[in-house]
Amino acid sequence: MSKFHLGLIINPLAGLGGPAGLKGSDGIAEQALALGVQPKAAQRTRIALEQLLAVRERLEFLTLPGVMGAELLAEMGFAHRTLGELGAGPSSAADTRRAVELLQDAGVALILFAGGDGTARDVCAAVREGQPVLGIPAGVKIQSGVYAISPRAAGELTRRLVEGGLVRLASGEVRDLDEAALREGRVAARWYGELCVPEEGGYLQQVKQGGMESEELVLSDLAAWLEDSWEADVRYIFGPGSTLHGLAQNLGLETTLLGVDVIENGRVIARDVHEAQLFELVREHPARLLVTAIGGQGHILGRGNQQISPRVLRAVGLDQLRVVATKRKLGTLQGRPLLVDTGEVQLDDAFPDAVRVWAGYREELLYPLSR
Structure with missing residues (x-):
């Protein structure tokens, strides 16, 4: 042959x-x-x-x-x-x-x-x-x-x-x-x-859609919800992107648009961290991870936020991950699932088949996830 x-x-x-x-x-x-x-x-x-x-x-x-x-x-x-x-x-x-x-x-x-x-x-x-x-x-x-x-x-x-x-x-x-x-x-x-x-099928990723995908009112509502529910002495990791940057601005916090920032007790304690810095901040400290989806494409991990590495994810815990995305942004996916690509197949497989998405004030959606 x-x-x-x-x-x-x-x-x-x-x-x-x-x-x-x-x-x-x-x-x-x-x-x-x-x-x-x-x-x-x-x-x-x-x-x-x-x-x-x-x-x-x-x-x-x-x-x-x-x-x-x-x-x-x-x-x-x-x-x-x-x-x-x-x-x-x-x-x-x-x-x-x-x-x-x-x-x-x-x-x-x-x-x-x-x-x-x-x-x-x-x-x-x-x-x-x-x-x-x-x-x-x-x-x-x-x-x-x-x-x-x-x-x-x-x-x-x-x-x-x-x-x-x-x-x-x-x-x-x-x-x-x-x-x-x-x-x-x-x-x-x-x-x-x-x-x-x-x-063929869902194997090929879509071109990223640029522009501001989040509505000001929704971000304001999300900020109010988060402000009401801050946990004391817990470190909140804000991933990159306009959605989370806009959320931080509504909270009166100066974060980086394209970096990863860490917030504790209502203030930014580390800005634009690299992977090693982030791991040191969360490996023996309670933390929550907020990420957003790339508009039109759907990746929540593995695209532009590799500072959030497999060891960081394990230190934080997959159950402490929340996706922040407006319904408008989710609509750009046209029914396609959210995606993770951490670089480790076993870790990708450990994610649930659907994740919780914060889409508005006290409004959580369950949205499909694929690898």
Whole structure:
């Protein structure tokens, strides 16, 4: 039986800026590593590839040397061929673009790439029209509609393709934020092009919808409810986003729009924390976690808030998680479930099938959750 040929590109630096609270990974790898952040792109790619182990004998991967693919494929026992060479230093955008060119020349059926929006831009810059690609989410900023909703979903969708299932092809937008502006609290996004991506069921994430999704009156009501129910000496973690930033403003608190902040006894005790700082604040202290959903996409964890890591979630407790989202924001999902992608499959599976959403004054909704 002839082999099914897949391409694989791993951006080993993707996602480093998330746990460090740096709003992205472009040009700050050394800074993130100095804070003790460990690379996770290979781990997230492993989750995707685990879904392909059942069809391993039917596959041959084409990939780049070392940490850009060959190392992980060898560890997992996948047949693979290595193309090209890497320099002595860290991988670069040029390496990704060159990898796309080599994989296309080799005639792979699908290129899997692990990274974030910066990686998608590099793929878009080199890909030829009609070449199918699929992103394994491993970055900080994942606005683009070319990524699966989770690493596991990327693997499941690829397996369906390998097994001969009918998989539609569609155009997915590549979008990216200006990270320098993001670190200054300004959101500046632009469109970079479109990629040909496999699309089936609920495997592919939607493009993030920008703009203010929350109504002022609802946020005022939510603030009044929260103010009535503050628990003394409990630390409230406010995740990033305009909904929670607006909620804090209604409470008279100065939080960061795109960072993670901690509030105790009605005042901000830590602003724009990175993962290690957050863990120290909650590991032996009662805490509550407030997050919001990305409008039009549905992720509540794993997109732009990687400071809220698996160990932070375990320290706080999944039962102490609350989603804050107006009905208007939930309406942008058009019936799709909320999503979690913590980076650990076992932890994702521990979440309930539906979560409680604060949508107004003393108004809680039960909304479906998927992984």
